[in-house]
Amino acid sequence: MTRGEFRTLLTGLAFTSPWLIGFLVFTLYPVGASIYYSFCDYDVLSKPVWIGALNYQDMWTDAVFWKSLKNTFCFAAVALPLGMVFSLLVAVLLNNSVVGRPVFRTNFFLPSLVPAVAIAMLWIWIYNGKFGLLNYGLHLLHIKGPEWLGDPNWTMPAVILTSLWGIGNTVVIYLAALQDVPRELYESAEIDGASSWTKLRHITIPMISPVIYFNLIMGIIGALQVFAGPYIMFGGGGPNRSVLFYAIYIYQNAFEYNQMGYACAMAWILFLIILFLTWVATRSTRKHVYYAGE
Amino acid sequence: MKHFLGRLIIYILLIGGSVIFLVPLFWMLSTALKPIDQSMSMPPTWIPYRIYTMLDGKRTSVKTGETVSAPSLVVKLTETGEKRVVSPAQLVKGCLLTRDRSGEQIQLPATVVKEIPASPEHPWIRVTSEEVMAVIQAGKGDVSLASAWDMVPAETLQKENSARWENFGGAIRALGRQDFTAQELADNWLGWLPASTANKIAQVIYDHMSPRARRAMSLAFVSYLKNTLVLCILTVIGTVFSSALAAYGFARIPWRGRNKVFVIALATMMIPFPVVMVPIYCMFKAAGWIGTLRPLWIGSFVAGAFNVFLLRQFFMTIPKDLSDAARIDGCNEWRIFWQIILPLSRPALMVVGLFQFMGTWNDFLGPLIYLTNQKDFTLALGLQFYQSQQGGTEWHYLMAASTLVVLPIIVLFFFTQKTFIEGISMTGIKG
Secondary structure (H helix, E strand, O other), X not given: OXXXXXXXXXXXXXXXXXXXXXXXXXXXXXXXXXXXXXXXEOOOOOXXXXXXXXXXHHHHHOHHHHHXXXXXXXXXXXXXXXXXXXXXXXXXXXXXXXXXXXXXXXXHHHHHHOOHHHHHHHHHHHOOOOOOHHHHHHHHOOXXXXXXXOOHHHHHHHHHHHHHHOOHHHHHHHHHHHHOOOHHXXXXXXXXXXXXXXXXXXXXXXXXXXXXXXXXXXXXHHHHOOOHHHHHHHOOOOHHHOOOOHHHHHXXXXXXXXXXXXXXHHHHHHHHHHHHHHHHHHHHHOOOOOOXXX | OHHHHHHHHHHHHHHHHHHHHHHHHHHHHHHHOOOHHHHOOOOOOOOOEEEEEEEOOEEEEEEEEEEEOOOEEEEXXXXXXXXXXXXXXXXXXXXXXXXXXXXXXXXXXXXXXXXXXXXXXXXXXXXXXXXXXXXHHOOOOOOOOOOOOEEEEHHHOEEEEOOOOHHHHHHHHHOOEOOOOHHHHHHHHOOOOOHHHHHHHHHHHHHHOOHHHHHHHOEHHHHHHHHHHHHHHHHHHHHHHHHHHHHHHHXXXXXXXXXXXXXXXXXXOOOOHHHHHHHHHHHHHHOOOOOOOHHHHHHHHOOOHHHHHHHHHHHHOOOXXXXXXXXXXXXXXXXXXXXXXXHHOHHHHHHHHHHHHHHHHHOOHHHHHHOOOHHHOOHHHHHHHHHHHHOOOOHHHHHHHHHHHHHHHHHHHHHOHHHHHHHHHHHHHHO
């Protein structure tokens, strides 16, 4: 390494140091410590005690763990596809040269600005069994609405519905991607007499497939870590633990039951699940994702 | 024709969708501007209203009570001064025949105040002036609910749309109060100064405050707002500065191993927060920072990978020649960074800053983990605390407080709409 190279290296490291320090202090050390704690009995007050893989074994027999895992998968399996389809649909509608597009875009986007706490407060009110807006709407259709937040059968649909209200972010991302699709492709397809559906299926979706893939991955990561909304709405896991999500159970173990070791072990399982699903999603979409540059 | 139908369907779907997305927000605001009885009505009240009638020759806004649809009398009990609506048969020789709590028949001396010629077609209704209600609820004055009402013909009532802006004040008060002394002023507001200086300054400020100002400062809402803003400002400064610095190091200085390190940086984005949550908490606990605001902003001064990535992408689009020319003129890297790259990157820095502001304003998990004293709570945590305490009956206050939390973000959005939309598109497409 020449003197000049060495100087460049030093300058480079100096500029990158905010990230480097953050990496060491808030990522590398915590990741290491987290692995270690996951093999310990640790209640914060006393020193961690090595117990081997006991935390992981406990998980196997912990019914609440399985319930939280099931709830989280249920939520992800319904909310994620619905959210992706609806937001793509809205984006495609907006992508037609409609009058007042910025206004419509804002309408769909506004709810995604609302802080999680306010979303929770608002929807607790909307889901109110007696005076809630939703049950009034159902009443107009001559349906007797359930006690959304009190009946374990209806808490999950309530959480999913609330999450769909916040798809505005994804709509904006899709819309930006749609606007980058070259017009010529549609024009030549029209000359060939392609229908709207054919154009959507064979031009639009392939052209924005990288963005769909990106939203899918972000969606998986986000859905598996869902926390604030349901936690605030139910102050925990809801009736019968029907909306006890994985991240909520981690939080409860760490900060309510003082089982830091168990919480870390659960977090690592979550990480592995996310890695696995990302890998599956990448593998199964690889053939279908089209990158214009390649 | 087919084309026209297609467009019609598009507009119907867009308008329908917009309505579905906006109705909850409208409902929040509408509930926030109602009195509690209108918030709990079926069918729902969409537009808040007041009811007016003539009381003592003055047009007054009133709260309504029971309806009477048969001829009746309003009597005043001589002993207690309490007013009651009774049927004429109950009044015998200046005495009201009634039953006491144990069901025993009793006679109470009473005088007739008003005769009500009510009928099923012309019902009369009990009204209480809202002003009087407010006085009674606040526990001021010597009026009592038992006598401060009147009966008026129902057809004289006029309904008029009217918003209760005072609900916002009510909600702020409902969030609670905390002690406010010179010591608290020093600890909570001047904590960044050396303790002795802070105490002296706080004493001076406190002595010059009017009782009214002291009462305002004791509102929990004021300290929630202060904490939230302090955190927002610190994290925005920290994030923008530290990630710009690191992004510059990754984008424009060709040091050896840079790309490998950058791949590591990208890989760290995959790690979910729960994995590192416990060790980071333990670190802050060891430092004795639990129950202070510090854990919530210190992390922003070391750059997060996502923002570094965003800014790096942006910095790479700035022509290299610019830096080279500056180097020939004898600029060092710091000056190139500070005087050339940063000014050119304003849009990208705005995006990072804006998103950080939103992130801090909206954050719930962080404050939930690290804050233990109510005086340190942020707005988000304070609102949740209020809701979990009162259990959800004061819907109008809950919605008013929620509106106060949402409003700044919406206003910010309308002022920075372009940056916002570009930023989101940028994260989606370049990511």
